[in-house]
Amino acid sequence: MAREVLYRKIANTIEGQIASETLKIGDKLPSIRTVQKIYEVSLNTVKQAFLELESKSLIESRPKSGYYVSRSFSRRLAVPSVSTPKLSEKAYQPEDLISRVFDTLSDSSITKFSLGVADNSMVPIAKLNKSMLKVLRSMSDSGTAYEPVQGSVNLRRNISKWSFVWGGQLVEDDIVTTSGALNSIFNCLLAVTQPGDCIAIESPIYFGILQMIQSLGLKIIELPTNPITGIEIEALKKVLPKIKVCLLVSNFNNPLGSCMPDEHKKEVVRMLAARHIPLIEDDLYGDLYFGTSRPAPCKLYDEEGLVMWCGSFSKTLAPGYRVGWVAPGKFKDKIIRQKMLQTISNPPLQAEAIADFLEHGRYDHHLRTLRSKLYSNCLQYQRAVEDYFPECTKISKPQGGFVLWLELDQGIDTAALYETAIKHKISFAPGRMFTQHNQFNNCMRLNFGLKWDKQLDFDLKKLGQIVKNSL
Numbered sequence: 121m122a123r124e125v126l127y128r129k130i131a132n133t134i135e136g137q138i139a140s141e142t143l144k145i146g147d148k149l150p151s152i153r154t155v156q157k158i159y160e161v162s163l164n165t166v167k168q169a170f171l172e173l174e175s176k177s178l179i180e181s182r183p184k185s186g187y188y189v190s191r192s193f194s195r196r197l198a199v200p201s202v203s204t205p206k207l208s209e210k211a212y213q214p215e216d217l218i219s220r221v222f223d224t225l226s227d228s229s230i231t232k233f234s235l236g237v238a239d240n241s242m243v244p245i246a247k248l249n250k251s252m253l254k255v256l257r258s259m260s261d262s263g264t265a266y267e268p269v270q271g272s273v274n275l276r277r278n279i280s281k282w283s284f285v286w287g288g289q290l291v292e293d294d295i296v297t298t299s300g301a302l303n304s305i306f307n308c309l310l311a312v313t314q315p316g317d318c319i320a321i322e323s324p325i326y327f328g329i330l331q332m333i334q335s336l337g338l339k340i341i342e343l344p345t346n347p348i349t350g351i352e353i354e355a356l357k358k359v360l361p362k363i364k365v366c367l368l369v370s371n372f373n374n375p376l377g378s379c380m381p382d383e384h385k386k387e388v389v390r391m392l393a394a395r396h397i398p399l400i401e402d403d404l405y406g407d408l409y410f411g412t413s414r415p416a417p418c419k420l421y422d423e424e425g426l427v428m429w430c431g432s433f434s435k436t437l438a439p440g441y442r443v444g445w446v447a448p449g450k451f452k453d454k455i456i457r458q459k460m461l462q463t464i465s466n467p468p469l470q471a472e473a474i475a476d477f478l479e480h481g482r483y484d485h486h487l488r489t490l491r492s493k494l495y496s497n498c499l500q501y502q503r504a505v506e507d508y509f510p511e512c513t514k515i516s517k518p519q520g521g522f523v524l525w526l527e528l529d530q531g532i533d534t535a536a537l538y539e540t541a542i543k544h545k546i547s548f549a550p551g552r553m554f555t556q557h558n559q560f561n562n563c564m565r566l567n568f569g570l571k572w573d574k575q576l577d578f579d580l581k582k583l584g585q586i587v588k589n590s591l
């Protein structure tokens with residue numbers, strides 16, 4: 121068996137024992153040498169397995185004593201309820217609240233649990249700079265010329281190559297590059313809708329998507345969404361006769377963290393295809409999984425070319441580079457024509473730098489480290505919320521991405537709570553930002569992609585106290 125497989129086998133066995141509480145917090149693990157003998161592997165393989173468990177904060181080493189279980193999987197806090205959007209209610213977007221939260225983003229004295237990106241310390245800036253300098257030197261025009269409208273061939277080839285991680289059969293010609301995932305979504309919406317058409321989406325949903333859909337004059341149907349498995353299929357089935365298009369954040373949705381099981385993805389693709397309804401799939405968090413493999417997108421099950429698979433490097437590498445893509449299936453020509461009208465082409469340097477980063481295996485390497493840090497942070501945050509927030513708090517259980525969704529006591533208004541928190545130099549994203557209806561007022565989204573340290577733990581404690589005081 122390959123060494124990588126062996127170390128995972130050992131790590132998974134121990135993780136399973138911690139999950140079943142066969143190994144409890146504080147229990148001592150067998151020594152590295154004992155495990156080595158049992159599995160008949162090298163010391164390094166066992167060390168790697170222990171390192172993986174340590175990076176997930178499941179075990180810790182104590183000097184001259186060995187390894188101990190450092191946390192349990194047993195959860196005191198429940199998972200948030202399945203959402204039940206009130207479709208009859210008048211729709212309006214909380215623009216003021218969104219601006220209020222955005223206004224504080226440039227203030228460096230604030231701990232920004234409200235942010236929608238991972239901390240700079242998790243971004244491989246030096247390596248990206250290296251790729252940028254390399255492409256600047258190697259391009260005969262130093263990146264000053266227009267790219268092909270469809271986008272950099274190198275980038276498209278690397279994105280299509282990367283799709284093998286979920287079993288994708290894409291080729292470079294299937295991809296159109298864009299200025300980020302939101303720009304991909306905009307182009308997809310433009311390609312398949314007219315003002316007045318109806319669109320089905322998850323609820324809650326990233327406010328940028330809501331605002332964009334509204335700006336195009338579409339009618340939004342927010343559907344019940346399960347914090348673990350995503351959109352409720354029965355609810356989607358009922359609105360099929362009304363909708364022109366469906367949009368889903370299939371893997372690690374923002375803000376719920378839900379990930380649709382493969383069976384749901386297949387069923388949704390089948391249901392929509394039966395009525396020739398396109399699906400815009402926003403999959404920009406898919407590479408940030410905590411499990412053993414990347415969840416496939418709905419695109420994997422698309423036989424009709426109706427799934428428009430959108431992604432970007434904003435959440436994994438560099439939001440400022442504005443490099444995204446769409447595999448638009450049968451709408452490709454329309455999307456390319458639209459891109460031609462809007463921008464002619466994208467800036468080449470960022471696209472080539474990212475293509476270089478992928479080409480040389482740096483993306484894969486970076487993602488391994490990033491995922492492990494994010495998972496470890498996720499556990500730390502969950503532990504902190506369990507310790508510091510009121511007993512009635514419900515907390516999501518994302519299997520990837522970097523946001524947590526908290527449902528607080530019904531009596532709490534997180535928009536009002538935001539004003540108190542900001543006086544203590546703490547910001548978060550109030551739940552009302554993620555819907556057009558009067559709901560999720562007692563919810564908040566927390567970014568766990570910030571660098572974990574004592575101060576962050578202290579700030580979560582402070583936030584928990586602010587919540588308790590408001591009860």
Ligand SMILES: Cc1ncc(COP(=O)(O)O)c(C=O)c1O
Nearest residue numbers: 236300301302326369374432434
């Ligand atoms: C679900 C979702 N889609 C799209 C975006 C925007 O992505 P990009 O910066 O690539 O346009 C975000 C950003 O937070 C998001 O959460």
